[in-house]
Amino acid sequence: MAKKKKKNAKKLVLGVLIAYVAIMALGYMGVSYYFSSHFLKGTTISGMDSSNKTADQVKKKIQKQLGQYKLRITEIDGKTETIQGSAIDLTYVDDGKIDELLSSQDRWKWITAFSAKKTYELAVTTTYDEKKLTGVLDDMSCFQQENIVAPEDAYLKEQDGEYVIVPEVEGNTLDRTKLESAVKDAIENGKTEINLEELGCYEKPSVLQDDAGLIAERDAKNQLLKVDITYDFGDRSETVDGSVVKDWLIQDSDGNWTVDESKAAAYVQQLAYKYDTFGLTHEFTTHAGNKITLKGGDYGWVIKKSETTAALVEYIKEGKTGTVEPVYLYEGKSRDTNDIGGTYVEISIQDQEMWCYKDGVVVVDTPVVTGNVSKGYDTPAGSVWAIDAKKHDAVLKGEGYTQPVTYWMPFNGNVGIHDADTWRSQYGGEIYKTSGSHGCVNTPTANAEKIFNTVEIGTPVIVY
Known part of the structure; x- marks a missing residue:
């Protein structure tokens, strides 16, 4: 009887154990079945806790997050602007990836999921209204004309007699194509912040102040600008x-x-x-x-x-x-405005008189006889001539005459000043009208000598 009771007790324990195992198995299978439609504990998808959520629940959460999506755009001057997902109708597109991810998880390992967390990064497929995005970009402060500063190349500027480099202006003009590409990439990849300068979205000057060619041009030009000469005109x-x-x-x-x-x-x-x-x-x-x-x-x-x-x-x-x-x-004798200067010979046909000045002082004042008017040998008048030569003991030759003189100072071809005492005893008056020279200025020998010793080749002779 005691043996029978002992045997029954063992059967009872065994039954309990079998029942317990069965219950455990059913529970395990039940939980595993649950995770066939739910994500395992500790599952994170694209930064979103998806534990115990169905694929549809995850999708709804993604859409909810897209509704709250904001893209923060940092500009060159540190200013920021924001694009709201709701402003461009940002919408989640079910591409089956969430379902694929759910199907790929090992639901039978739900027990280990408590300690072995799973993190997934998915590129969420979205769509948005491109026309609305264009409108949002148009309204951004950085595209308002009053806020735009165009880039300018560095260039050379003449300043105080030398060339200096005027630095470039960076400006803040955006390349619209590059900006749109950067914004679309950010939205489509779920980025929440972009820096337009880092992404190269700004138009840049093509010549900078450290440009080797610009520096070389400056130095070459400045070398040529070192000249500082003064032309002397008296x-x-x-x-x-x-x-x-x-x-x-x-x-x-x-x-x-x-x-x-x-x-x-x-x-x-x-x-x-x-x-x-x-x-x-x-x-x-x-x-x-x-x-x-x-x-x-x-x-x-x-x-x-x-x-x-x-x-x-x-x-x-x-x-x-x-x-x-x-x-x-x-060349004349004076480079001043009055280039006749103070040393010259003045001859008045009307007065039949000649003056020789030395540094503004009269050294000779003498009567003369000029060209014979009656024969058309008038001495050229109304001009300024220059002494062409100075000859001592010259022989003058012309049509029908040969005449030696001691002092010969031509100023207009064969017309000049010379002594005439060897054939004249009188000067001045109206002698020239009927008994004048062949055009020369006949001068008393003593005065001709003084003039000869005063003037130089090039000394002006004024005849009027």
Whole structure:
């Protein structure tokens, strides 16, 4: 009887154990079945806790999050603007990935899921209204004209006689195509923040202040601007420095900066227009204080333009400083505005008188006999001439005569000043009208000698 009771007890325990195992098995299978439609404990999808949620619940949560989506855009000046998902109708597109992920999980391992968490990153497929996105971008502050600063290249500027580099302006002008691409990429990939400068969305200046070519250009130009020369015109002057030369700089065929010789030549031409006096009109004040105008003659200054231009170009290239003179083809005796100066010979046909001045002081005042009017040998008048030569003991030859003289000072071809005591005893008056010279200025020998010793070749002779 005792053995029978013991045997029954064992059967009872075994039954309980079997029942317990069965219950456990059924429970395990039941939970496993539950996780065939729910995500395991500890499952995170794209940063979202998806534990114990069905695929539909996860999808709804994704859509809810999209409704709260914000894209923070940082601009070049640190300012930020935001695009709301709701403003562009951002919507989740069920591409089956959530269902695939649910199906791929091992539901039978739900027990280990409590300690072994699973994290998944999915590229959530979305859609949005592109027209609304375009409108949102149009309304952004960074696209309002009053807020836009265009980029500017660094460039050279002439300042105080030299070139300096004006730095580039970065500006804040956006490349609309690049911006739209960056924004769409961010939205489609669920990014919540982008930096437009880091993504290269801004238009940039093409020449920066440290550009090697710009620096080389500055240095080359400044070397050419070092010139500082003054052309001496007696009581006037003209200066050529950087402020003048800056407009003459060009690049040659090799890309080197140099002087535009045509502009240098044009400058020299202007000097000639302003300062050449040879054969031009002269204003003169006579011994009597009368102001007269003299035209023509061969006295005065003429700049030799080609040589002066060549010299000027070299001055610029070598950075010359100081006072210089143009290269002259013809020169007068004074470079002042009154280029006749204070040493000259004045001859009055009407008065038959001649004066010789030395540094503004009369050294000779003498009667003379000029060209014979009755025979058409008038002495050329109304002009300023220059002494062409000085000859001692010369022989004058002309049509029908040969005449030795002691002092010969021609000023207009065969017309000149000379002594005439060997055949004249009287001077002045009206002798010239009927018994004058062949055009020369006959002068008492003593006075001719004084004039000969006073004047130089080039001394002006005023005849009126």
